[in-house]
Amino acid sequence: MTTTMTMAKALNAGLRAAMEADPKVLMMGEDVGKLGGVFRITDGLQKDFGEDRVIDTPLAESAILGTAVGLAMRGYRPVCEIQFDGFVYPAYDQIVSQVAKIHFRSRGRMPMPIVIRIPFGGGIGAVEHHSESPEAQFAHTAGLKVVACSHPTDAYWMIQQAIAADDPVVFLEPKRQYHGEKAEVDTEATPPPLFTSRTVREGSDLTLLAYGPTVRLCRDAALAASEEGRSLEVIDLRTLSPLDLEPVFASVRRTGHAVVVHEAARSLGMGSEIAARIQQECFYALEAPVLRVAGFDTPYPPSRIEEEYLPDLDRVLDAVDRSLAY
């Protein structure tokens, strides 16, 4: 059965399916209940599953994660919503020192099947702290898994897979696309495994690597480039930790060129790890250095200039030009 959905609706439907499938699944966070979250991703869930399973929490992110740990120890599968990317940091300690480490600390006795949902990325005209891209910090943290969805179909399946996974998953949702492009979601299809990347568009001249909000940008760039006779392959990384780079290496071995695109600051962003891995695995195949199009190494700017700050079609194509001209 296929239904046309925005990403917001797809996530909502995915969460609902997960709650129906397993009574141990809980939603918790600020405003997730009656309001259905500031983005309405949990819309209607409290009404249908009750206040014990969809918990409007006190305003304290460390406690959202800290109590989720306790609930997980008791056999629950908490899905924590962080209202905006910039507000995950009060919970950082619980995430990196507890959520990420308890399975290891307990020698496997205490799995932490917690999902941390984070609307991330910019472009919504918001004030400070509402447009951050914190993924690299989590991907650097052993014990966490980190994924990002980029369109409604993935959103629908990936959130269910993340909830079903027995490891803690940081689940990144490109908030700018919540209410954007719709897609036909086949709710009876068999989705690909969660921790896999996926080729979105095939091409032979250069490999464009993206995740979350930049997948669509890279698709657009590939389209624009094709009009100039250039064939770009676009890969949606989907999983940032673990990385699923074999398909990337295979692609780069064919194209000889790679450009990574993300909104997070360039230094120590995902692009750094991916470039480091590609140059190691595809050393002789590379015809140009791996290039990165990313946020600058500055705080996120005031929103009136965020479109100039964020990677855009021109900057991606410029990098493509530079790589191919190398």
Place this chain on the structure above:
Amino acid sequence: MTTTMTMAKALNAGLRAAMEADPKVLMMGEDVGKLGGVFRITDGLQKDFGEDRVIDTPLAESAILGTAVGLAMRGYRPVCEIQFDGFVYPAYDQIVSQVAKIHFRSRGRMPMPIVIRIPFGGGIGAVEHHSESPEAQFAHTAGLKVVACSHPTDAYWMIQQAIAADDPVVFLEPKRQYHGEKAEVDTEATPPPLFTSRTVREGSDLTLLAYGPTVRLCRDAALAASEEGRSLEVIDLRTLSPLDLEPVFASVRRTGHAVVVHEAARSLGMGSEIAARIQQECFYALEAPVLRVAGFDTPYPPSRIEEEYLPDLDRVLDAVDRSLAY
């Protein structure tokens, strides 16, 4: 005048000199007063400068940094001691969303001359959370500067330079070496600028990049390699944000080979950024991929096996072999 000092003593002397030079300099942290810190780095300072300038704080890292922000706004220069690397995370929000961003937010009106001292790295036989290497997360955060000292002379000067700097500096101290190798510190010398890397040993076959605890390891590796007729150049990065890579590029252009060594987890560790930058800047000069010797992508292990976990001479030399054999 030169004095023989351990790194612990050198830091202590540097802090004392900074407090003498500027009455606005404050020390704050858990146990920094009467006890002089669990590593005795602030030994004797409270006695000489009083409880108003050397503050034994309540046990709350977020508040240590949060109040330091307020003190900085009032014109003070707080030097915050985080007792162990693993305990910086409760303060993470204040560090990345406040300390790092207030200068930017205020359009330059509010500098944040705060130093965050963190004893970091492993090898001291400690329990969990006492052997972490959190540097990459701070180096990814725009608005912070991040440096690491590796021996007593640098420790003496760099801490004073960090305190004198008008930007927030995360100051990483390789705790394993606090009471290790002593050095003759010339307290009247003119130190190199803070945000510069330094060539520790010249060589022509391969460039070894290190900082903090791995500098000594790489020096030892270069020595061992020289006995096998290999000439390794060792660069102490010293500054992790900003990076000072021009000397590194120059070196790699000569040697064609580079290996980065750090204790932090490999994925998204400093090595990823450095590899990404080297492959970009030295593309044609590289004769082998940039290799990384780092902590594994796992939590830090129980201490009885930490020596097997940490990068050691064999692993460094193995990477050197692999690079040169490429």
Place this chain on the structure above:
Amino acid sequence: MADPDLVQLLTPEGERAEHPDYAFAGDDDTIRSLYRDLVLTRRIDTEATALQRHGELGIWASLLGQEAAQIGSGRALRRQDHAFPTYREHGVAWTRGVDPLSLLSLFRGVDQGSWDPEATGFGLYTIVIGAQTLHATGYAMGLQRDGVVGTDDPDRDAAVIAYFGDGATSQGDVNEAFIWASVFNAPVVFFCQNNQWAISEPIDRQTRIPLYQRASGFGFPGVRVDGNDVLAVHAATQAALQRAREGSGPTLIEAFTYRMGAHTTTDDPTRYRLSADLEHWKLKDPVERVHAYLTRHVGAGEDFFSEIAEEADALAVRLREGTRAMADPSILSVFDQVYVEESAELAQQRDEHAAYLDSFEDATDGARR
């Protein structure tokens, strides 16, 4: 009957009330002046909301209903005191002489706060809930070290006031601020505007007892005032600030009020609260009761009120025009204020981007793809 645990000096009907511990320190002229503040503050808010609707602001956080809490407390500050706001303290900003246009530029997305915190004694807006309460406490510790607490010199002694909401009381940071202020006896007044809501969550999601009682657990006094009564708020804040300046340490003030509008312009409160509540609180309006008092007991007439209305109209025009005239910053400016001492690395990143931008200028048609 009056609630014994709620300080009230002016009833919703506009009648003065007595309280054993608190008295309003001003005269009727002061009240006229506070009334003007209340009206102008409300007008700033109305205008900003309209500007947001017209697409001139990205978002706006309305203070509707909280005017008295903000004006009463802001006017209790002395020049040398320092306020640490959240994102909703437009009324306090007004009392500190911050040009409302600089609030609007923030919500427009032109900058993140352009006023001078030291010159105005009004810190930058802080969006991460509760973070500023620690900054306030640290600043207060700085005052202690500067020797401007408890000197008995009223022009010298200074204090700090930290604003936060009911929701914020659940954050670790706020509780740590309570602890530090108590342990160091810091000259800080914790001013909680309990507007009953944290976005969609009612106060019972944050506490099961009245918030002002939180202070007792940390060893300092807490008081609940009618947050819609500008006289009571002024009196209670003045007393707490005086305690702080004298070196007697922190106080928690809970200003019991109500968020009459949406959380921000992107919020839809009809999803989570009843309009009956709003009706109830309309009867307690903070501006109306001063209007009633001034009319009935001070003989303020048409002249007085219309003069203020004109001033408000003029202010609204200035805000409207000023907002529309605001220039966007240049993208290259983002590189400039990251550090005091720019790094070569970042300078290179800026230069590269400048060159990239120039490449479009150089292109024959000057256009991007």
Place this chain on the structure above:
Amino acid sequence: MADPDLVQLLTPEGERAEHPDYAFAGDDDTIRSLYRDLVLTRRIDTEATALQRHGELGIWASLLGQEAAQIGSGRALRRQDHAFPTYREHGVAWTRGVDPLSLLSLFRGVDQGSWDPEATGFGLYTIVIGAQTLHATGYAMGLQRDGVVGTDDPDRDAAVIAYFGDGATSQGDVNEAFIWASVFNAPVVFFCQNNQWAISEPIDRQTRIPLYQRASGFGFPGVRVDGNDVLAVHAATQAALQRAREGSGPTLIEAFTYRMGAHTTTDDPTRYRLSADLEHWKLKDPVERVHAYLTRHVGAGEDFFSEIAEEADALAVRLREGTRAMADPSILSVFDQVYVEESAELAQQRDEHAAYLDSFEDATDGARR
């Protein structure tokens, strides 16, 4: 004279005392059994300290002086209750049937906690100060959702106890745990061992009023008990646990005690505290007073005491030998327990390292450089 704000049921001299609200629920046999616990716990501690001195443990956190606080509270737990410790609750571990050897293996650096938290009802040691108080609160919320609170079935109703120190009360996490427990009325007992010190910092760095009063600010009861009086601790904990199990929500217990030893074996308390304090607290020893009571009022004789002493000696031997016999884990094991579902990426890292290690085996002399 008895301190009215301190629950005491057995004086330092070994005399029973009355309290209007609390009574010890056991008989003299129970007290004999508690005495045994106290002695054995102390012996575990002494032995571990010695093992550390001999280089067999990396570090040890002594509970000397806190035996009664731990045994009294631990023995108040029912099988179905769950305890969340810090790193010092060796006595509580004992009451939960955790083999002390598994505490030693942690401090030796062989693992990070090898007992089964679900089977023992005793969570893993948590070193980040305060973090476990939130885990405890979440676990308690899980009990509520499992329907094992307030059912009136004593074998079913369960509660949680969270241990933490005086220093920990300053952490945001602990205060957030108080808030959540209060808002959700969670069945959790917050058990604070106020041993007067957080490493070198005396209690006045954390609070200016008695800690048990903290609870009132959050809307739940707090009580201070003589933490060196095993009967009082038992009674107060049992009452608080019962409240929790019945669905009446959280309680804060402050066990007023003293850290008689160093913070850990790496600490040197002579740098920051006076020996006079120690002398004062020696008179309040938690073991001695039970000894005195048993001797004077229960007629426990040589037999009883020497039997326990022998048991302690045997335990010490077992710990010594068991510790020395502990095998180090293999380095490759660090890859195994990072995730439930291993990733291909990490498997590759393990395989590479295994191959690297093998390369030494293959080398003619098998030796590394």
